[in-house]
Amino acid sequence: MIHNSHFQHRVRLFHVLMVFVFLGLLPKAAFAIPAFGRKYGKPCQTCHVAIPKLNDFGERVRVNGYQLPGTIEETAPWSIQAVHFSGMLHEMFVDRTIKSGMAAVPPTGLPANGQYDVNSFRDMGGHIWMGGVLGKHLSFFSSFGIEQELEVEGGRFKSPTSVHWEQAFFAYNNVLSSGSGLLNFRFGRFELELPFSSLRRLSSALAPYEVYNIRPVQGAVSLSAPKVGMSIYGVHSFGLSRIRYDLSVVNGTNAHFDTNLNKDLYARLAWSQYFAGPLKKVTVGGLGYFGTQNLRDLPGNPFPNEAMIEYWQEPEILGETFNVHTTPENVNFNRLGVDASIDLVLFGYHLNFFGQYLVGHDDDIDMTDKRMPYFAGGGGGDEGGGDHLHKAMTSASEGIEWLTRPFDYTGGFVGVDLVLIPTKLYLSPRLDWVNVTNQWADKVNGAYLRQNISYVVEGDTLSGSDIMPRNMTGGETDITRWVVQLHYHPIQPVVFMLEYGRQDNLFGYPEPPERMYNPSWAAGMGRVVSVDSSWLMFMVMFAF
Amino acid sequence: MKHFIGIVLLFTVLSLVAAQDLDLKRGRKVYLDSCSPCHGITGKGDGIVAANLYVKPRDFTLGQYKIKSTIDGDLPLHEDLYTTLSKGMGQRNSMLAWAHLRGDDREAVLAYIKSLYPRFATDEPPQVISYPAVVPPMTAKTIRQGKTWYEGIECGKCHGLSGHGDGPSTAALRDEQGHKITPPDLNKPWLFIGGSTRMDLFRTIKTGIAGSAMPSLDGIITDDQIWELVDYLAHEFVQPGEQAPR
Numbered sequence: 001m002i003h004n005s006h007f008q009h010r011v012r013l014f015h016v017l018m019v020f021v022f023l024g025l026l027p028k029a030a031f032a033i034p035a036f037g038r039k040y041g042k043p044c045q046t047c048h049v050a051i052p053k054l055n056d057f058g059e060r061v062r063v064n065g066y067q068l069p070g071t072i073e074e075t076a077p078w079s080i081q082a083v084h085f086s087g088m089l090h091e092m093f094v095d096r097t098i099k100s101g102m103a104a105v106p107p108t109g110l111p112a113n114g115q116y117d118v119n120s121f122r123d124m125g126g127h128i129w130m131g132g133v134l135g136k137h138l139s140f141f142s143s144f145g146i147e148q149e150l151e152v153e154g155g156r157f158k159s160p161t162s163v164h165w166e167q168a169f170f171a172y173n174n175v176l177s178s179g180s181g182l183l184n185f186r187f188g189r190f191e192l193e194l195p196f197s198s199l200r201r202l203s204s205a206l207a208p209y210e211v212y213n214i215r216p217v218q219g220a221v222s223l224s225a226p227k228v229g230m231s232i233y234g235v236h237s238f239g240l241s242r243i244r245y246d247l248s249v250v251n252g253t254n255a256h257f258d259t260n261l262n263k264d265l266y267a268r269l270a271w272s273q274y275f276a277g278p279l280k281k282v283t284v285g286g287l288g289y290f291g292t293q294n295l296r297d298l299p300g301n302p303f304p305n306e307a308m309i310e311y312w313q314e315p316e317i318l319g320e321t322f323n324v325h326t327t328p329e330n331v332n333f334n335r336l337g338v339d340a341s342i343d344l345v346l347f348g349y350h351l352n353f354f355g356q357y358l359v360g361h362d363d364d365i366d367m368t369d370k371r372m373p374y375f376a377g378g379g380g381g382d383e384g385g386g387d388h389l390h391k392a393m394t395s396a397s398e399g400i401e402w403l404t405r406p407f408d409y410t411g412g413f414v415g416v417d418l419v420l421i422p423t424k425l426y427l428s429p430r431l432d433w434v435n436v437t438n439q440w441a442d443k444v445n446g447a448y449l450r451q452n453i454s455y456v457v458e459g460d461t462l463s464g465s466d467i468m469p470r471n472m473t474g475g476e477t478d479i480t481r482w483v484v485q486l487h488y489h490p491i492q493p494v495v496f497m498l499e500y501g502r503q504d505n506l507f508g509y510p511e512p513p514e515r516m517y518n519p520s521w522a523a524g525m526g527r528v529v530s531v532d533s534s535w536l537m538f539m540v541m542f543a544f
Numbered sequence: 545m546k547h548f549i550g551i552v553l554l555f556t557v558l559s560l561v562a563a564q565d566l567d568l569k570r571g572r573k574v575y576l577d578s579c580s581p582c583h584g585i586t587g588k589g590d591g592i593v594a595a596n597l598y599v600k601p602r603d604f605t606l607g608q609y610k611i612k613s614t615i616d617g618d619l620p621l622h623e624d625l626y627t628t629l630s631k632g633m634g635q636r637n638s639m640l641a642w643a644h645l646r647g648d649d650r651e652a653v654l655a656y657i658k659s660l661y662p663r664f665a666t667d668e669p670p671q672v673i674s675y676p677a678v679v680p681p682m683t684a685k686t687i688r689q690g691k692t693w694y695e696g697i698e699c700g701k702c703h704g705l706s707g708h709g710d711g712p713s714t715a716a717l718r719d720e721q722g723h724k725i726t727p728p729d730l731n732k733p734w735l736f737i738g739g740s741t742r743m744d745l746f747r748t749i750k751t752g753i754a755g756s757a758m759p760s761l762d763g764i765i766t767d768d769q770i771w772e773l774v775d776y777l778a779h780e781f782v783q784p785g786e787q788a789p790r
Binding site (some may be wrong): 040041042043045046049055056057060067068069070071072073074179180237239240274275276280281343345348349350419422423 | 573574576577578580581582584585586588590591592593594595596597598632634635636638640641642644645646649734
């Protein structure tokens with residue numbers, strides 16, 4: 001019975017890992033905004049290195065409220081005759097191999113040899129953007145996406161259509177009428193002024209800037225996700241030097257309204273020096289994100305809802321009332337990073353080297369009582385779990401002992417964007433890496449938690465170490481990925497992208513089915529799992 | 545009294561020099577903020593984004609300007625530069641229309657750009673090309689005559705017989721820096737860097753486009769013959785002033 005329980009447990013874990021794998025494929029594509037090209041009557045490369053990455057001039061335009069640097073358009077808001085909008089359609093073909101190093105059994109209908117192959121058209125969909133100048137100091141931007149995604153649920157494929165509003169903000173630009181974007185305010189839902197924009201990166205959705213994406217628990221803050229709030233940002237030049245700053249106050253998670261009374265703070269400062277000659281520009285910068293979040297209330301994470309709490313507190317089942325977290329508990333976290341970027345022109349070829357290093361720390365991501373009951377196994381994924389789902393419990397005689405588990409990671413990426421044929425062909429290799437500590441399978445304060453505990457399974461008292469299947473995690477701590485893309489612009493509105501990538505290990509956070517509470521997941525933290533992946537991807541994008 | 549007049553003159557001269565320096569300083573700031581990403585910090589056309597532009601930016605230190613209303617070999621008028629700065633240079637070229645730049649900033653940045661090429665300070669005033677007092681009317685005869693010039697001067701070698709910029713010499717065209725260039729499609733006047741009115745066409749044909757493969761026809765054919773060529777172009781290919789479809 002125990003064997004079957006573990007078997008089902010592993011099947012379920014693999015299910016959710018597959019879900020993660022596919023969630024990782026969610027398109028987060030951004031693109032050039034042809035509306036601006038139409039407004040100014042200029043080709044894309046005026047503002048873009050390769051679509052969608054902005055060049056130095058495009059960044060100056062963006063920070064100046066979508067107006068040319070040094071200018072302030074004086075159009076009155078009530079005289080605006082047209083709101084510029086544009087769109088983009090895209091489709092991706094992926095040939096991907098995923099190899100699982102876990103001692104796990106794949107879901108029904110999938111290969112049992114630990115290798116999982118994806119060979120399909122996917123991520124078909126589109127975006128609609130609106131943006132531009134609304135008046136002398138007003139600008140706005142909005143991005144709306146409709147995409148069909150692939151998911152695996154219960155071992156079966158699904159392809160739901162997702163509609164999401166990525167960004168929607170307006171800005172009050174050039175408060176000091178400098179025309180150079182010295183002081184601007186922004187309100188709404190926007191991407192933080194990260195050193196390297198996730199929405200405008202050259203790599204596909206298969207290869208995001210991983211270090212920006214790491215989240216210790218599902219639903220927690222991801223740096224790259226657009227956030228609701230406001231920011232003060234701008235740029236100031238001193239001759240050949242420029243200082244760029246951003247100070248944002250945001251809700252952290254904003255999948256819904258934030259779950260705590262505190263706001264998160266993001267700050268960025270970067271200094272750029274321009275040069276004559278082959279070396280064009282050097283930028284160094286730093287960022288800091290300081291936040292608070294209530295893990296229990298984050299959407300999708302496995303902390304108990306009211307139904308669970310009621311279930312656990314049934315005296316006839318557990319014999320006493322267990323103390324679980326029923327009140328909001330805020331924990332602090334921070335992200336600190338440094339970055340650099342160098343622009344060179346060698347033999348007529350433009351190269352942009354860039355790199356990011358980031359350190360992340362969460363004070364506590366494991367807001368559970370060590371005595372908290374948990375399910376030792378389960379099957380089927382249905383509520384209640386069927387015959388194989390059991391309610392287990394720790395020794396009830398001990399006092400409350402809250403588990404405190406900090407979470408730390410370091411990581412970054414280095415890459416180069418190379419213009420092979422101006423306006424036509426671009427090459428972009430990049431290496432991402434992340435090192436995670438204090439994840440679920442790791443020791444906390446020098447000891448494995450939940451070891452040597454007694455628990456009850458269907459009336460049998462069992463003793464032993466933690467039944468959590470640590471071996472399924474593989475005990476990995478490192479994620480590495482390298483990826484290389486070729487971008488080809490045969491004509492202005494069309495982009496072909498060919499990408500090859502390899503990734504060692506994934507970062508996952510299996511999600512239990514609704515109403516299932518399982519401490520092996522309730523730790524809720526992400527873990528590096530021994531699932532390797534490689535892919536060849538072809539994508540076509542058409543902007544209009 | 546002489547001392548007083550001398551002091552006033554000296555003060556006036558110093559004020560003018562100081563004002564000019566101030567103008568140049570302001571012009572340099574505008575230049576670095578708005579122009580240097582393409583034209584480069586020193587004006588050599590080697591800005592940080594230049595390598596990825598289809599049409600390479602001007603090297604201001606060489607004094608070659610594409611759009612001007614002066615005779616071959618002379619520098620452009622200040623008004624030529626101001627117009628180019630304000631209107632931009634067509635939709636294939638990345639030179640934007642800086643009409644929203646404040647007027648005094650445009651003047652300041654032009655003063656700075658001219659300071660990058662010493663001949664602006666030393667040359668005699670440039671000689672403006674001759675324009676007819678009255679624009680001659682377009683007739684069937686001038687159009688027919690213009691076609692003979694289009695064929696006789698071999699415009700089609702670059703621009704193609706159908707005006708689509710697909711002539712036999714197109715593949716070999718290079719600008720003065722060796723970068724590949726292509727002639728504009730004459731059927732798409734929004735690509736013309738010097739404007740597409742009949743007067744613009746007259747000026748461009750007469751002065752040529754410095755630094756490109758477009759020669760000046762001044763002295764090769766007469767002004768009247770240039771007008772006939774303009775009439776043919778306007779009748780056959782160009783809808784003067786036409787904007788790109790939106």
